[in-house]
Amino acid sequence: MSLAASDGSGRLRPTPSAGALHPVDTELVVGAGCSLPPGRYGYDPLRHRVHRLGGQPDGTLPGVTVELSVTARRTVSHYGHRAWPLLLLDTGHAAAALFLAVRALGAGEPGLHMDGSSERPLAAVHVPPPGPVHRADGSVHRLDGLLYSQPSASAPTPDELLARRSTPPPLPGAPAPDALRAVLITSTRAGGGELRWCAAVGPPRPGLMELAPDGSTLRRCAAGEARPTLAAWAAGQAWIADAGAVLLARGCPADADTPHIRRTHLRAGFAVHLAHVTARRHGLTARPVGSWQQADLGAALGATPGRDWIVHGLALGTLHAEEENTS
Numbered sequence: 001m002s003l004a005a006s007d008g009s010g011r012l013r014p015t016p017s018a019g020a021l022h023p024v025d026t027e028l029v030v031g032a033g034c035s036l037p038p039g040r041y042g043y044d045p046l047r048h049r050v051h052r053l054g055g056q057p058d059g060t061l062p063g064v065t066v067e068l069s070v071t072a073r074r075t076v077s078h079y080g081h082r083a084w085p086l087l088l089l090d091t092g093h094a095a096a097a098l099f100l101a102v103r104a105l106g107a108g109e110p111g112l113h114m115d116g117s118s119e120r121p122l123a124a125v126h127v128p129p130p131g132p133v134h135r136a137d138g139s140v141h142r143l144d145g146l147l148y149s150q151p152s153a154s155a156p157t158p159d160e161l162l163a164r165r166s167t168p169p170p171l172p173g174a175p176a177p178d179a180l181r182a183v184l185i186t187s188t189r190a191g192g193g194e195l196r197w198c199a200a201v202g203p204p205r206p207g208l209m210e211l212a213p214d215g216s217t218l219r220r221c222a223a224g225e226a227r228p229t230l231a232a233w234a235a236g237q238a239w240i241a242d243a244g245a246v247l248l249a250r251g252c253p254a255d256a257d258t259p260h261i262r263r264t265h266l267r268a269g270f271a272v273h274l275a276h277v278t279a280r281r282h283g284l285t286a287r288p289v290g291s292w293q294q295a296d297l298g299a300a301l302g303a304t305p306g307r308d309w310i311v312h313g314l315a316l317g318t319l320h321a322e323e324e325n326t327s
Helices: 073-104 158-163 177-190 227-233 238-242 258-281 321-326
Strands: 024-030 039-044 049-054 064-070 111-113 123-127 141-143 146-148 196-201 207-211 218-223 245-251 285-289 309-317
Touching: 024 073, 064 073, 073 123, 073 158, 073 258, 073 309, 158 258, 177 196, 177 207, 177 218, 177 245, 177 258, 177 309, 227 238, 227 245, 227 309, 245 258, 258 285, 258 309
Parallel strands: none
Antiparallel strands: 024 039, 024 064, 039 049, 064 123, 111 123, 141 146, 196 207, 196 245, 207 218, 245 309, 285 309
């Protein structure tokens, strides 16, 4: 439900990747309480198998820690100087896919490590070992002979995760305010305070929308049509100018150090992935937009240049193009 290659059609993993290159590598650090013997394992997504690499490192936690790193060469050969931010965003998406899969299976509350302090691994998701986890009402949920925590109302279902796909452009149709608010709430909470979030919307009142300080209602933070400029900033992807809305993660000043750059991009990928699932749940079409060039949104809004760059985006719509043509 996260990293396995699903079929031979070319649409490999049920998680997005820039250029469908999937550069993220996965190793498992297995501790006590797992069906695998303790140790370090490599994961082969094409065969959906693990192979043992070595013994259990000192300080291994019970359960399994999934460590995510990247092999950069394919992304670099395709995107050149734009590759490194995309590699970080891809890793954030992969961490979110794992995080959601753990929650969908009710296998405890996963732990997340994405502080930007290291390049290998860039991120890690810890899955607690199976065991009796009590719900708030004191009962225990049992499934297939193992004990799992009951998924919360916001946890996705396995079918939901397996069905997620990035919608091919164009993405016409303006999202309803309630759907846009839900997407902004998800991204803001998942972003961990590292980034600011807004959404560019079109007519009848084009502008930028964000969550109000109460965290639950929408407010307008800028007026004017931003989508054509976003299309130019997003490596000239003209279809973005006609998207129903574009969710934007912004921050990461020009003088940020390496851990800060890593942390904000990892968090942006993580949050956009969760926002993508929320968008699908509200009937929206959605496509992550990771390639941004000279996208200084803060300066465009009159603030100090170099302080408020667009890091990641999610184009949103309500209809596939063929549906719009026949409606």
